[in-house]
Amino acid sequence: MGKIIGAKDLSDNAKKSIVVGRQSGLTMKTLAGMFNVTESCISKLLKSCNGKVGFPVRRRTGRPRITNRMEDRNILMTSRNNPRLPAPAIRREVFVNSPSPPSVATVKRRLNAAGIMGRRPAKKPLITKKNRAARVKWAKDHLNWTRQDWNKVLWSDESKFLLFGSDGIQWIRRPVGSRYNPKYQLPTVKHGGGSCIVWGAFSGTGMGPLHRVKGIMNQHVYKDILQNQMLPHLKSMGRGSIYQHDNDPKHTALLVKDWLKSRRVNVIEWPSQSPDLNPIEHLWEELERRCKNKRAKNSDEKFAQLQYEWSQIPMSSIDTLIGSMRRRCQAVIDAKGFATKY
Known part of the structure; x- marks a missing residue:
């Protein structure tokens, strides 16, 4: 028997086959042996899709994003226009009229996600x-x-x-x-x-x-x-x-x-x-x-x-x-x- 895999490693076709197989009367033990997963994995998969063949996209849990796409773009543009601005200054400039501006940590995360990291600048001679x-x-x-x-x-x-x-x-x-x-x-x-x-x-x-x-x-x-x-x-x-x-x-x-x-x-x-x-x-x-x-x-x-x-x-x-x-x-x-x- 090969190595046991998890539900995340199963393809969408395999998941659909498991649901169809269960509807056809196959036991969870049989399905687990066929797809090389545990019975609990089969059980969780069937519960997550309520026994239906389709797999609807479930909404993410957790706190919603506090900034929208336009604000994210303004954060990046402000940093690119003046690379020497620290995150607190970017926050003040972008959200000057906002009643509830995001935290400095949020601004840093938006910059890091775009690949704009804080770095020590290279020292080079001033050239006129x-x-x-x-x-x-x-x-x-x-x-x-x-x-x-x-x-x-x-x-x-x-x-x-x-x-x-x-x-x-x-x-x-x-x-x-x-x-x-x-x-x-x-x-x-x-x-x-x-x-x-x-x-x-x-x-x-x-x-x-x-x-x-x-x-x-x-x-x-x-x-x-x-x-x-x-x-x-x-x-x-x-x-x-x-x-x-x-x-x-x-x-x-x-x-x-x-x-x-x-x-x-x-x-x-x-x-x-x-x-x-x-x-x-x-x-x-x-x-x-x-x-x-x-x-x-x-x-x-x-x-x-x-x-x-x-x-x-x-x-x-x-x-x-x-x-x-x-x-x-x-x-x-x-x-x-x-x-x-x-």
């Missing part, structure tokens, strides 16, 4: 209209660059790595009432425990230098990095190589510009507020992941960890990042200059 136009122009100018063209670019940037903890929000799952259990706490230290600032570069042909920045990063420190770290690596890439850096004030200082010009360094024009166009941002993320579970006693030890993991980043990661440049350019064009998922 002028910069959006510059981003689109840059993306169109470089949309059809080949892999060989991108291989000539030396990408660079600076990043900060904490010695203790993380800059991001961390989540845990814990039982109710265990907030202060040491198992579910996030340890902290005063002043963040220190940090290690680095300058790094890479190209489509491999990883470049990773240099530790001691003290304040200003135009003089940056010029020294260019002279001692960047320039030797750029020359090793061959003729026609291009250097990339963003429009940070220390990068665009007159001292730095004059030095680059005197050394005949070809610098790619870069649109402001465009970290999504610089693939090195993803290398920083990978480097952070690689060092996540490693404790460092001081900044020297931290930099040693970073330098080792930087050298271990595989060529496949570089190939993936360089291969994404066309998609990045297309994404900027499609977004009309606004920030993209990159």
Whole structure:
């Protein structure tokens, strides 16, 4: 005998056959054996349809909906017009003239049912209209660059790595009432425990230098990095190589510009507020992941960890990042200059 099934698993034709069979004189035990259900299941089915072959739709029990279709639509339209409005504000705006407005929980349920959930917004740079136009122009100018063209670019940037903890929000799952259990706490230290600032570069042909920045990063420190770290690596890439850096004030200082010009360094024009166009941002993320579970006693030890993991980043990661440049350019064009998922 197969597995016993319930009335919910029976098809409408099976239910009709059971009613007809009962009317024809078959016992409930016989019907239960024929359809592989229990006798109580047959009994409940016959009671629910009063022995008739038809199965009328029964009205749902429980409290009736407090909002109608028009009110539900207004809730969704208000949220879509201003995604930053919280549920209480949506309730006040939609039901301003209603003598008995629904609860905030009801408004939340209508939004959730439509797939509009409360989420933390992605943080992206504020991009002005002028910069959006510059981003689109840059993306169109470089949309059809080949892999060989991108291989000539030396990408660079600076990043900060904490010695203790993380800059991001961390989540845990814990039982109710265990907030202060040491198992579910996030340890902290005063002043963040220190940090290690680095300058790094890479190209489509491999990883470049990773240099530790001691003290304040200003135009003089940056010029020294260019002279001692960047320039030797750029020359090793061959003729026609291009250097990339963003429009940070220390990068665009007159001292730095004059030095680059005197050394005949070809610098790619870069649109402001465009970290999504610089693939090195993803290398920083990978480097952070690689060092996540490693404790460092001081900044020297931290930099040693970073330098080792930087050298271990595989060529496949570089190939993936360089291969994404066309998609990045297309994404900027499609977004009309606004920030993209990159």
